[in-house]
Amino acid sequence: xxxxxxxxxxxxxxxxxxxxxxxxxxxxxxxxxxxxxxxxxxxxxxxxxxxxxxxxxxxxxxxxxxxxxxxxxxxxxxxxxxxxxxxxxxxxxxxxxxxxxxxxxxxxxxxxxxxxxxxxxxxxxxxxxxxxxxxxxxxxxxxxxxxxxxx
Amino acid sequence: xxxxxxxxxxxxxxxxxxxxxxxxxxxxxxxxxxxxxxxxxxxxxxxxxxxxxxxxxxxxxxxxxxxxxxxxxxxxxxxxxxxxxxxxxxxxxxxxxxxxxxxxxxxxxxxxxxxxxxxxxxxxxxxxxxxxxxxxxxxxxxxxxxxxxxxxxxxxxxxxxxxxxxxxxxxxxxxxxxxxxxxxxxxxxxxxxxxxxxxxxxxxxxxxxxxxxxxxxxxxxxxxxxxxxxxxxxxxxxxxxxxxxxxxxxxxxxxxxxxxxxxxxxxxxxxxxxxxxxxxxxxxxxxxxxxxxxxxxxxxxxxxxxxxxxxxxxxxxxxxxxxxxxxxxxxxxxxxxxxxxxxxxxxxxxxxxxxxxxxxxxxxxxxxxxxxxxxxxxxxxxxxxxxxxxxxxxxxxxxxxxxxxxxxxxxxxxxxxxxxxxxxxxxxxxxxxxxxxxxxxxxxxxxxxxxxxxxxxxxxxxxxxxxxxxxxxxxxxxxxxxxxxxxxxxxxxxxxxxxxxxxxxxxxxxxxxxxxxxxxxxxxxxxxxxxxxxxxxxxxxxxxxxxxxx
Ligand code: SF4
Numbered sequence: 001x002x003x004x005x006x007x008x009x010x011x012x013x014x015x016x017x018x019x020x021x022x023x024x025x026x027x028x029x030x031x032x033x034x035x036x037x038x039x040x041x042x043x044x045x046x047x048x049x050x051x052x053x054x055x056x057x058x059x060x061x062x063x064x065x066x067x068x069x070x071x072x073x074x075x076x077x078x079x080x081x082x083x084x085x086x087x088x089x090x091x092x093x094x095x096x097x098x099x100x101x102x103x104x105x106x107x108x109x110x111x112x113x114x115x116x117x118x119x120x121x122x123x124x125x126x127x128x129x130x131x132x133x134x135x136x137x138x139x140x141x142x143x144x145x146x147x148x149x150x151x
Numbered sequence: 152x153x154x155x156x157x158x159x160x161x162x163x164x165x166x167x168x169x170x171x172x173x174x175x176x177x178x179x180x181x182x183x184x185x186x187x188x189x190x191x192x193x194x195x196x197x198x199x200x201x202x203x204x205x206x207x208x209x210x211x212x213x214x215x216x217x218x219x220x221x222x223x224x225x226x227x228x229x230x231x232x233x234x235x236x237x238x239x240x241x242x243x244x245x246x247x248x249x250x251x252x253x254x255x256x257x258x259x260x261x262x263x264x265x266x267x268x269x270x271x272x273x274x275x276x277x278x279x280x281x282x283x284x285x286x287x288x289x290x291x292x293x294x295x296x297x298x299x300x301x302x303x304x305x306x307x308x309x310x311x312x313x314x315x316x317x318x319x320x321x322x323x324x325x326x327x328x329x330x331x332x333x334x335x336x337x338x339x340x341x342x343x344x345x346x347x348x349x350x351x352x353x354x355x356x357x358x359x360x361x362x363x364x365x366x367x368x369x370x371x372x373x374x375x376x377x378x379x380x381x382x383x384x385x386x387x388x389x390x391x392x393x394x395x396x397x398x399x400x401x402x403x404x405x406x407x408x409x410x411x412x413x414x415x416x417x418x419x420x421x422x423x424x425x426x427x428x429x430x431x432x433x434x435x436x437x438x439x440x441x442x443x444x445x446x447x448x449x450x451x452x453x454x455x456x457x458x459x460x461x462x463x464x465x466x467x468x469x470x471x472x473x474x475x476x477x478x479x480x481x482x483x484x485x486x487x488x489x490x491x492x493x494x495x496x497x498x499x500x501x502x503x504x505x506x507x508x509x510x511x512x513x514x515x516x517x518x519x520x521x522x523x524x525x526x527x528x529x530x531x532x533x534x535x536x537x538x539x540x541x542x543x544x545x546x547x548x549x550x551x552x553x554x555x556x557x558x559x560x561x562x563x564x565x566x567x568x569x570x571x572x573x574x575x576x577x578x579x580x581x582x583x584x585x586x587x588x589x590x591x592x593x594x595x596x597x598x599x600x601x602x603x604x605x606x607x608x609x610x611x612x613x614x615x616x617x618x619x620x621x622x623x624x625x626x627x628x629x630x631x632x633x634x635x636x637x638x639x640x641x642x643x644x645x646x647x648x649x650x651x652x653x654x655x656x657x658x659x660x661x662x663x664x665x666x667x668x669x670x671x672x673x674x675x676x677x678x679x680x681x682x683x684x685x686x687x688x689x690x691x692x693x694x695x696x697x698x699x700x701x
Contacts, residue, residue, distance in 0.1 A: 030383025033427070037453075040430075040446035093663045101377045103368070106297055106360040107290050127383065127464050 011017045011088075013060050015047030017141050020059035022079055024096065024113060028068025030127040031093035035063065038130040045134055056082040061140045063133075066120075067099050068110045080117045088140035091119045091133075092133055095100040155331060156227050159197065161187075163231065165648040172610045173399040175548070178219075178231040183235050183244040189652055190220055190247045194529075199224035200542070201251045201529045203640040205625045206261030206295045210239055212608060212635075216267055218244060220254070221612065221623060230612055232625075237267055246272035253529030253645060264291035290363055293412045296307050297367055323380040328367050342659055350654040362557065362637055370632045371397060375469045378624075381639060383464060384427060385617045387420050389624070389639055390469045392613040395550055396626035397471045397634075400611025407552070408596040409473040414552040415589045416459065416466055417615065420495075423452040424618035425575045426440055426583075432572065435663040436513055441504050448496050455489050456481055473599030483590050488589075492585050501576055514569040518653040518665035521566055530649045531642050532620020533578070535671050536562050537570040544616035551615075555592070568668040575670075608635065617642050643671050 023032050038045050039052070053059040056079045068076055080089070094100040096113045104111050111120055120143050123136035158474045160177065167187050181189060193199045199222045207217040223230050228636040237244050246269030248254045258269040259278035265288040269275060277284070289295065294604035304415045308668050341349040361381065365374045378393040379386040390414050398405060433441030453463045460466035468474050482604035504510060520530070525538040535542050543560040545553040561577035563570035605628050613624040620642030629635030653665050 026466075028380040028383040028386060030380070030386070033383055034464070037446065037450070040450070041443050042447060042450045055206075080324075101369075101373075101380060102361060103364055107362050108360045126462075129463060 005073035014141060014145055016051060017060045018051050018053035018058055019061040019137065020053045020056045020083065021040045021065070022056075022076065024064050024066040024076055025072035027093070027095050031095070034127045034130050035092065035144045037087050038133050039103070043130045043134060044058055048114065050134075050137060056080075057084065059083050059087070060115075060144060061088045061090060061137060062131070063087035063090045063106050063137070064096050064117075065094055067095045067102060067104070068113060068116055068140075069108050070110050073110045073116065075103060076113070076116055086144050088120045088143045089113075089117055090121045090123060090136045090140050092136065093128060097122050097124060100126060105146065117125075152619055153649050154227070154482045155240065156229060156423045159224070159227060159229065159231075162192070164581065170301075172232075172400065173229055173614070176232070176399070176612050178232045178234050178610060180234045180236070183237070186220070186233065186235055186537030187247055187250060189233055190222070191250045191456065193222040193233070194251050195222070197224055198226065199229075199248075200526070200531075201253050202621065202645075203623050203625070204247075204254055204261055204292070205636070205638040205640075206259035206265040206267055206537075207627065207636045207638075208265055208291065211293055216242065216265055217257050218267060219625060220247065221518060221625065223544075223548065223614070224619070225542055228547055230548065230614070232610070234611065242266060243268045245270050245556055248272050251529065252652075253525050253648070255649065256644065257640075263289070265289050266292070270627060290360065291366075297363055310612060324626055336444055340654065340659065340662060345658050345660070347654050347657050347659060347662065362639075365637050366629075366634055369634075371628070371634060372471055374634060375471070376467065377467075378639065379465050379467065383640060384478060385420055385619065386464070387416055387466050387468070388617040388622050389641070390418060390613045391551065392467075392471045392615040392624040393563065393626065393637070394471050394613070394638065395615070396611040396624045396637075397605060397628065398600075398611070399613060400609040400626055400628050401471075401603070401605040403472050403600050405600055406597040407472055407594050408477075409598050410552040411589055411593045412468070412474045412478060412598075414556075415478075415586060415593075416456070416468060416588045417456050417551065418589070419452060419456050419459070421582045421618045422451055422586075423456070424543065424580055424670075426452065426497075426668075427521075428575060428618075429572070432514075432663070432664060432667055433504065433510075435667050436510060438509060440505075440506075441500075441510075444500050448500065451493050451496075452669070455486055458485060469604070470599055470603075473597070475598070477598055478593075480675070486590055489582055490586055494580065501579075505572065505576060511569060512666060513661065514572060514668075516567050516569075517631040517661050518565050518568045518650075518668055520649055521655050522564075524652050525566070525649065528649045528652070529645055530620070530647050532617070532670075533574040534575045534620065534646050534649060538566040539564040542621070544614045546619050548614050550613075552589060552652055556588050558585050564666065568664055619643055620646060643669070647671055 016047045021035055037043065062080060062083050091097050099112055118146045121136045123132050125132055160169060161178065162379050163179045165184055167179050170178045172178055189301055194201050202221040202223050205219040209217045216239055218235045218237055220233040221230065235244055246258055248258055249271055256278055258272055259275060261267050262269060262275055263278055263280045289534050361377050362661040365377055369377060375390045375393055380388040381389045424446050430442040430445040456466065457463050459482055468476060520538050522539045525540055527536055533541065539562060541560055541562045546560050558581050561574050561575055607628060607630050609628050611626045615622045622642055623640045625638045626634055650666050650669055654662060657665060
């Protein structure tokens with residue numbers, strides 16, 4: 001069902017997925033720093049074509065770190081809507097996955113990421129090592145591939 | 152002028168009941184009418200500095216609310232806590248902000264959380280709670296329970312999402328993007344052409360209510376985990392400060408080996424944090440080579456943390472009374488080797504970079520903070536040291552193993568972005584030298600104190616020098632192995648308001664470096680709303696866009 005152009009896009013997506021990184025609010029920043037560390041020379045994900053997108057509208061993969069707070073809930077939904085299909089979501093860190101030691105019931109918090117948007121890959125750790133984050137993104141690429149094949 | 156400790160104590164006794172809570176730390180309980188007078192003496196006349204204001208709901212214990220103003224007198228190595236009981240019906244006490252502007256946020260926070268009114272406060276608006284927070288609910292009061300609160304708020308939410316919120320949320324996701332400098336807080340800059348005429352700060356979107364969780368749900372030995380997660384860059388320092396506060400309150404003696412291990416990790420954290428900061432500064436100045444190179448060296452330090460603790464970040468090493476894990480000879484040897492390498496590399500890299508014209512011309516004489524302003528706002532850490540104030544908790548209120556080490560406290564007078572960089576540059580090498588001393592001289596012995604028992608309703612103050620400055624935790628112990636009140640005050644809390652002074656009169660293009668120069672935990676370096684005062688046009692930019700001159 002896929003025309004030449006569409007195939008080309010799918011190929012490009014696989015070879016060079018663009019990611020958008022969104023800290024959801026209830027977090028300590030540790031995960032964000034590790035995501036940045038993945039860009040620096042030791043890991044250097046850019047050599048694999050993984051690129052940080054300047055806007056969610058250009059992204060294929062949304063990387064969310066941290067728990068959702070009441071302040072940031074709507075922002076998360078809006079950013080998710082702005083990522084074009086096909087898209088994948090990676091939740092990085094214990095906060096995003098389960099709320100971590102902060103719990104999910106406290107007054108400023110709204111809940112874990114998967115209560116608001118569908119999450120495809122969970123990367124546990126507090127914070128996960130950059131290697132683990134890269135692995136999570138690779139898994140997300142697989143999901144993107146699968147979806148294009150289906151469509 | 153009063154200088155000796157006895158003279159100061161005598162003076163305090165004139166004002167109220169003085170109680171020694173632990174070594175070099177005194178609480179003086181005074182009536183609300185005398186607060187201003189005493190605080191003025193402590194901050195201005197005795198050359199101490201205001202550190203934090205802590206509100207507390209003590210109605211279940213003594214029928215009052217409490218307000219604690221903490222002052223540190225560096226010269227005398229003394230901490231003085233001014234305690235005022237607040238009448239639970241009128242809830243009013245005089246504000247100290249008119250005499251110490253640095254207390255502004257602290258008092259507003261106590262107002263948010265406990266509903267205490269500070270009379271004659273210039274602007275007692277909400278600081279931390281969101282706009283749509285219902286009036287009259289103060290989350291840290293003891294009669295408010297997390298679950299109920301959530302239920303109440305959920306009910307409210309349907310009708311109460313204020314329009315204003317939607318508008319502000321709207322502006323956030325726009326704009327180019329850089330991963331590290333990204334959190335939902337922002338500055339508003341008012342500009343006339345290229346010149347910044349006024350600046351405001353909006354933040355606290357990452358408020359997670361950890362104090363409530365800690366007081367309500369966690370036991371004394373679980374709090375260190377949440378304390379460490381206050382900040383993803385310098386979390387361990389919070390962990391240590393909390394443990395010290397409880398240890399002080401309970402008079403627990405920590406074994407020397409444990410103290411050494413704490414100091415080692417604290418210094419590792421400082422080096423990695425400062426390197427991270429250099430990376431960010433270079434990045435904001437458009438010098439990405441510098442960014443990448445400093446972060447490459449930083450990875451070595453992260454390895455070191457991993458070797459010693461098992462995690463690159465969030466070490467989880469502390470218990471009240473000591474540390475959890477030991478370090479062995481092999482690790483010490485490996486660490487010393489790594490440090491030699493890091494030192495050699497950094498000298499090479501940073502020496503060159505700090506001489507580059509591209510860097511100096513954009514940091515020298517930019518973002519000025521005079522000594523007076525710094526004193527007024529009670530700034531701490533490298534920001535204070537770059538403005539000619541010699542303050543360092545490690546030197547003046549020694550904790551962990553610092554009293555056994557030799558080190559310098561770098562102080563520069565210029566008060567610009569460049570001197571803030573120099574302070575951090577010096578500190579990196581001081582830290583490396585301290586680390587070597589610590590690793591070489593670490594004594595044998597136990598890791599935790601025996602017999603850790605925490606009595607009820609004792610107060611303890613824990614101080615550490617975080618990479619960003621003085622970090623203060625006040626703990627009141629509670630029953631059943633819990634904390635009754637815990638107030639961590641991170642250094643950025645005192646430093647962020649100073650950026651507004653630094654920004655005024657500067658060029659828009661320098662804003663990113665100025666804001667980053669206080670190292671605001673990344674939380675605040677992100678979104679900037681630029682408002683042209685002549686046309687009143689609002690524009691939302693990312694710091695990087697400004698850096699690029701958009
Ligand atoms: S998972 Fe851990 S490191 Fe990551 S944001 Fe949460 S507390 Fe910080």
